[in-house]
Amino acid sequence: MIEPGTVANQTASGEIDLTQFYQVFFEEAGENLSSMETLLLAISVDEPAEDDLHAIFRAAHSIKGGAATFGFQDVTELTHELETLLDRVRKRELALSTEMIDVLLEAGDVLKAQLAAHQHGGEAAGDISTLLSHVRRLAGEDSVHGGAPAVPHASTRTLEMTIGPLGDLGIFDNVIELFGEIPDLGKITFLDDVSATCGTTSRRYRVETACPDEELCDLLGFHVSREQVRLVSPPAVAHVADEAVSGLPPLAGRDNGDPGYGLFDELPTKVVAAPSARTEPKVRVDRPAAGADAATLRVSVEKVDQLINLVGELVITQSMLSNKGRDIDSAKHAGMVGGLADLERNTRSLQEAVMSIRMIPMAVVFNRFPRMLRDLAAKLGKEIDLQTSGEATELDKGLIEKITDPLTHLIRNSVDHGIELPAARIAAGKPARGTLSLSAFHRGGSIIIEVRDDGAGLNRNRILAKARERGMAVSDAMADKDVWQLIWAPGFSTAEQVTDVSGRGVGMDVVTKNIAALGGSVELDSAEGLGTRVSVRLPLTLAIMDGMSVAVNGDTFILPLANVVESLQVSPDMLRTVVGEGRVAAIRDEYLPVVCLHEVLKSPTPKGASSSKILVIVEADGARTALMVDQLIGQHQVVVKNLEANYRKVPGVSGATILGDGRVALILDVAQVVAACSSGPRTTRPTHQPVH
Amino acid sequence: MQAQAPTTSQTSASTMPQVREFLTFKLGGEEYGIDILKVKEIRNYEAVTAIANAPDFIKGVVNLRGTIVPVVDMRIKFRLAEVTYDDFTVVIVLHVAGRIIGMVVDGVSDVLTLQPDEVRPAPDFSSTFDTDYIMGLGTVEQRMLILVDIEKLMTGEDMALVDQTTH
Numbered sequence: 001m002i003e004p005g006t007v008a009n010q011t012a013s014g015e016i017d018l019t020q021f022y023q024v025f026f027e028e029a030g031e032n033l034s035s036m037e038t039l040l041l042a043i044s045v046d047e048p049a050e051d052d053l054h055a056i057f058r059a060a061h062s063i064k065g066g067a068a069t070f071g072f073q074d075v076t077e078l079t080h081e082l083e084t085l086l087d088r089v090r091k092r093e094l095a096l097s098t099e100m101i102d103v104l105l106e107a108g109d110v111l112k113a114q115l116a117a118h119q120h121g122g123e124a125a126g127d128i129s130t131l132l133s134h135v136r137r138l139a140g141e142d143s144v145h146g147g148a149p150a151v152p153h154a155s156t157r158t159l160e161m162t163i164g165p166l167g168d169l170g171i172f173d174n175v176i177e178l179f180g181e182i183p184d185l186g187k188i189t190f191l192d193d194v195s196a197t198c199g200t201t202s203r204r205y206r207v208e209t210a211c212p213d214e215e216l217c218d219l220l221g222f223h224v225s226r227e228q229v230r231l232v233s234p235p236a237v238a239h240v241a242d243e244a245v246s247g248l249p250p251l252a253g254r255d256n257g258d259p260g261y262g263l264f265d266e267l268p269t270k271v272v273a274a275p276s277a278r279t280e281p282k283v284r285v286d287r288p289a290a291g292a293d294a295a296t297l298r299v300s301v302e303k304v305d306q307l308i309n310l311v312g313e314l315v316i317t318q319s320m321l322s323n324k325g326r327d328i329d330s331a332k333h334a335g336m337v338g339g340l341a342d343l344e345r346n347t348r349s350l351q352e353a354v355m356s357i358r359m360i361p362m363a364v365v366f367n368r369f370p371r372m373l374r375d376l377a378a379k380l381g382k383e384i385d386l387q388t389s390g391e392a393t394e395l396d397k398g399l400i401e402k403i404t405d406p407l408t409h410l411i412r413n414s415v416d417h418g419i420e421l422p423a424a425r426i427a428a429g430k431p432a433r434g435t436l437s438l439s440a441f442h443r444g445g446s447i448i449i450e451v452r453d454d455g456a457g458l459n460r461n462r463i464l465a466k467a468r469e470r471g472m473a474v475s476d477a478m479a480d481k482d483v484w485q486l487i488w489a490p491g492f493s494t495a496e497q498v499t500d501v502s503g504r505g506v507g508m509d510v511v512t513k514n515i516a517a518l519g520g521s522v523e524l525d526s527a528e529g530l531g532t533r534v535s536v537r538l539p540l541t542l543a544i545m546d547g548m549s550v551a552v553n554g555d556t557f558i559l560p561l562a563n564v565v566e567s568l569q570v571s572p573d574m575l576r577t578v579v580g581e582g583r584v585a586a587i588r589d590e591y592l593p594v595v596c597l598h599e600v601l602k603s604p605t606p607k608g609a610s611s612s613k614i615l616v617i618v619e620a621d622g623a624r625t626a627l628m629v630d631q632l633i634g635q636h637q638v639v640v641k642n643l644e645a646n647y648r649k650v651p652g653v654s655g656a657t658i659l660g661d662g663r664v665a666l667i668l669d670v671a672q673v674v675a676a677c678s679s680g681p682r683t684t685r686p687t688h689q690p691v692h
Numbered sequence: 693m694q695a696q697a698p699t700t701s702q703t704s705a706s707t708m709p710q711v712r713e714f715l716t717f718k719l720g721g722e723e724y725g726i727d728i729l730k731v732k733e734i735r736n737y738e739a740v741t742a743i744a745n746a747p748d749f750i751k752g753v754v755n756l757r758g759t760i761v762p763v764v765d766m767r768i769k770f771r772l773a774e775v776t777y778d779d780f781t782v783v784i785v786l787h788v789a790g791r792i793i794g795m796v797v798d799g800v801s802d803v804l805t806l807q808p809d810e811v812r813p814a815p816d817f818s819s820t821f822d823t824d825y826i827m828g829l830g831t832v833e834q835r836m837l838i839l840v841d842i843e844k845l846m847t848g849e850d851m852a853l854v855d856q857t858t859h
Contacts, residue, residue, distance in 0.1 A: 643753070
């Protein structure tokens, strides 16, 4: 196979700066490793699916190829051993075992460390010889079939290879030698008469090989450049060769028990029938192709953000045009009106498509937890099932990256402190296996990620005792909700013993801090003996939102449509007062508290008399409230803009958007507006007083 | 003579950063100057979207080509008696502390280059009001120019423009 040393030499002499490709390699390798891990965790040991085995093999193979190119010898060495093992497994020469999965997962971790070390310069520390020998031992075990593996007929292909023009004719000998040196490569024979090639600088060969084109080109790359190699396997050639083979002395590649790579096991006929697909050396067959993956394109986030900004502008221009277009006489200018309608539809589709580029499903985050949970549970001697839901919920890429660490903390905490040991669970009348559920969903313009366990729950008395010990002001009469808040304090831990998993009290305060930095919040709910639920609420930055625009004091405000239940005209008998002050609205059989938006959103410059006529029933945090507004304007999608970028957080406002006429409208955070009113009128006063 | 040459060049090199260009604008009867490098653009005053419960000198927010920009009325901030919005009222769009902020003034007058000897230190009013942001007083053709460190002024706590918790 490829000798790392040779590759390194070539890199040095090739004068190509490979470092520019490092980033791509590291990204790809990272993806390959995580897909390998996901597959390994999901695979059934007894009946592994063919496709999965192939996919795992391809992942290892791709990493090896890249690592060899860049001269990362340790990575190449380890992946090579993995490849050997995986190759035998996927050809069913070895039966998959739990031990293998463990070793493969461990190897994946080592590879991750090695790659990280290379990425940040330097060599990975640590001795991997034990792991290597372990992998080798597994790979060397007796084959399940016993004896030599049966090589499928079609794994050998016949190709017509043309090399040249070359300046140094001695290289042709080197190529021939190459086939001699590498036994697995196959057989090479001259196609032309030696006398006929006199004076020319190209040679035609017939190559019988099991190697994919790309690998062949890589190997030949030691002697000749890629452009000088042409591989052709026209049907005619292939068939002729096949016929010739039967009458000819045994050809090396076919009968010497060449294990090949079996890449064509399943598609023997296709290779011959559709040879054109294989003529391009660039066709990469060893990629995780087909099935699970789609073709992807790597684009820098900056470019995507620029695109999103531009589309945002386009949406605003479009709504400006359609505003103006309303006055157009549709009878006279039917084409214009139709065009505007088309523009609106196309803009909307474009916007959705562009926004979706940055959105990544939560599955990306959730997928890393099965592995962590498996390791943690094993370490702590617990039995835990992981349930996930809402993996398809999409979140902005920036948020996805930042939410992973806090979630990891929460899960570790649940596993370590929440879920009890099997014996304790059985004693408590619960199933021995604990359940940890992760779910993600949209609610009221936010995304909520819940981590729920069915463990012991928080111990109120212990938290209070601990808080007293730390000199915090607490009392036994505190509401549960306030008691739970204590655990977010820095350094707070009630764990009886500090493990290397958690218990040092760092973590929980970091979780809140990180989530607050994202503009989100954390809520905790717990019942002793039943479990704990932590909800992380994240705002959707960079999102488009369905909003209902309402007029208050002559200004336009946007209510997130997700919060709006219904809206209705106020009739005089609907409004009542409670204790002379609090107003309620009688709507059907319910009395809903009324919040007058004029009062909450006191404008410093009122633009007209208020004339409340409409009640909008909104639902926030599980409670319904009636908001009184002047007028309903309409319902439309709005581009959420950040107020904090140039200004600051405004209580009761989650963001702003730009209306069709170019003006700014504030998007209300219904939950905050309602909370501010229910906790007393004081909180709606200015929070910052002018100093002078 | 020869000995003097390097001295001259040295002085000019050390004073170079002191020679600065200022955008001058009027607020009531006073004339102010700010570092022109902090100015992004100058726009006409157009209707703003008010923000509930904000201090009165924060007029609200406007849309500056897709960016939401807060607008501060310096005349209200400096408690000048007369605040009118007419054709001369302009918004100076500033780029300070990584943010974009609009500032309403009574009209932009000039761009002036001030030599260091034209700038006097600001007198100390410490007991009466906060003058940290006043860099000095300039004199141009008998007019007094109040030179303001606009970055310090805009990011100050009492401007309530920047969330202090996030800083």
